[in-house]
Amino acid sequence: xxxxxxxxxxxxxxxxxxxxxxxxxxxxxxxxxxxxxxxxxxxxxxxxxxxxxxxxxxxxxxxxxxxxxxxxxxxxxxxxxxxxxxxxxxxxxxxxxxxxxxxxxxxxxxxxxxxxxxxx
Amino acid sequence: xxxxxxxxxxxxxxxxxxxxxxxxxxxxxxxxxxxxxxxxxxxxxxxxxxxxxxxxxxxxxxxxxxxxxxxxxxxxxxxxxxxxxxxxxxxxxxxxxxxxxxxxxxxxxxxxxxxxxxxxxxxxxxxxxxxxxxxxxxxxxxxxxxxxxxxxxxxxxxxxxxxxxxxxxxxxxxxxxxxxxxxxxxxxxxxxxxxxxxxxxxxxxxxxxxxxxxxxxxxxxxxxxxxxxxxxxxxxxxxxxxxxxxxxxxxxxxxxxxxxxxxxxxxxxxxxxxxxxxxxxxxxxxxxxxxxxxxxxxxx
Numbered sequence: 533x534x535x536x537x538x539x540x541x542x543x544x545x546x547x548x549x550x551x552x553x554x555x556x557x558x559x560x561x562x563x564x565x566x567x568x569x570x571x572x573x574x575x576x577x578x579x580x581x582x583x584x585x586x587x588x589x590x591x592x593x594x595x596x597x598x599x600x601x602x603x604x605x606x607x608x609x610x611x612x613x614x615x616x617x618x619x620x621x622x623x624x625x626x627x628x629x630x631x632x633x634x635x636x637x638x639x640x641x642x643x644x645x646x647x648x649x650x651x652x
Numbered sequence: 653x654x655x656x657x658x659x660x661x662x663x664x665x666x667x668x669x670x671x672x673x674x675x676x677x678x679x680x681x682x683x684x685x686x687x688x689x690x691x692x693x694x695x696x697x698x699x700x701x702x703x704x705x706x707x708x709x710x711x712x713x714x715x716x717x718x719x720x721x722x723x724x725x726x727x728x729x730x731x732x733x734x735x736x737x738x739x740x741x742x743x744x745x746x747x748x749x750x751x752x753x754x755x756x757x758x759x760x761x762x763x764x765x766x767x768x769x770x771x772x773x774x775x776x777x778x779x780x781x782x783x784x785x786x787x788x789x790x791x792x793x794x795x796x797x798x799x800x801x802x803x804x805x806x807x808x809x810x811x812x813x814x815x816x817x818x819x820x821x822x823x824x825x826x827x828x829x830x831x832x833x834x835x836x837x838x839x840x841x842x843x844x845x846x847x848x849x850x851x852x853x854x855x856x857x858x859x860x861x862x863x864x865x866x867x868x869x870x871x872x873x874x875x876x877x878x879x880x881x882x883x884x885x886x887x888x889x890x891x892x893x894x895x896x897x898x899x900x901x902x903x904x905x906x907x908x909x910x911x912x913x914x915x916x917x918x919x920x921x922x923x924x925x926x927x928x929x930x931x932x933x934x935x936x937x938x939x940x941x942x943x944x945x946x947x948x949x950x951x952x
């Protein structure tokens with residue numbers, strides 16, 4: 533379980549226009565590529581300083597590949613990161629204002645408090 | 653000594669800028685009242701004629717990340733670029749370049765460290781909408797030098813609410829002691845109840861209107877003690893999963909002290925309750941209101 537690494541995926545993909553589009557159109561390929569190339573990249577450091585121990589669990593990988601924001605929420609991924617990236621990827625598919633955000637919320641309607649812990 | 657001429661505590665709604673830029677015929681029905689309230693609020697800062705703005709906000713996972721997360725950070729740079737690509741993409745916000753006041757930043761850091769806050773600092777800080785939303789609402793000229801102060805309301809473990817109030821009090825002490833002839837305003841932005849990325853997001857109102865009304869009462873009345881009695885890190889989960897941004901309002905109550913706000917206004921929108929407060933710690937330094945219009949009022 534690496535909430536941190538899931539958050540790092542969401543964070544690095546959201547802030548890169550090309551990666552956002554790649555993840556939208558090819559989630560499986562992007563997640564596989566990212567775990568090999570990007571998961572260990574210490575931000576702001578050269579490749580020689582790669583982190584050696586970070587990897588996704590099977591459930592995390594599956595949730596990311598499945599664009600499954602409900603599973604990510606239930607795992608404690610940071611909801612702001614997930615929402616921001618989902619808006620970037622999927623708002624365009626919903627013609628009405630806020631329709632994407634309301635659909636996103638409706639799919640989480642079964643969630644009760646306390647929400648999953650997002651502490652990393 | 654410097655003069656603290658105004659203390660402003662405001663919600664930051666990233667869609668305000670785009671809404672205000674729409675031609676009148678394309679604006680949503682709530683826009684006119686919102687724009688009018690912002691114009692009134694802007695005047696509360698203009699009347700104080702500040703020379704420098706201390707801006708309290710919170711980075712939204714832009715520059716500050718989980719590999720190196722400060723709890724409280726002061727910018728110390730001659731300039732600050734502002735707004736990030738995903739804010740331009742999602743909110744239509746403009747990129748900005750703001751001047752910094754390095755002397756006040758240095759003083760804030762030295763004095764803060766000596767007064768019990770181990771403040772982090774940044775010499776190259778790209779600030780985000782938590783600071784630029786209030787710039788665009790109350791000082792759209794973006795012409796005054798700033799000292800940005802970031803708080804962590806976002807990535808737990810977070811400091812407790814008491815600590816935010818204490819930091820506000822300390823910021824007040826530091827400004828009051830700053831050996832300068834300048835007029836300082838402190839502007840902080842946060843949230844009332846808010847849900848992002850959860851089942852209660854983007855509803856017809858904020859996720860917890862009852863919390864919002866109590867929060868407006870605490871802030872309007874300067875009721876720091878009542879607020880601290882009821883608000884804890886745990887309790888802030890209930891009104892909405894992003895409600896910890898309310899702690900930036902508590903910080904601003906610490907700056908203002910146990911005083912009723914001189915201007916208090918709020919507006920219920922889809923998704924959030926917007927709220928705007930101003931205190932004048934030294935009323936004799938502030939210009940009279942335009943037309944003598946009372947500034948206390950609200951529309952639910």
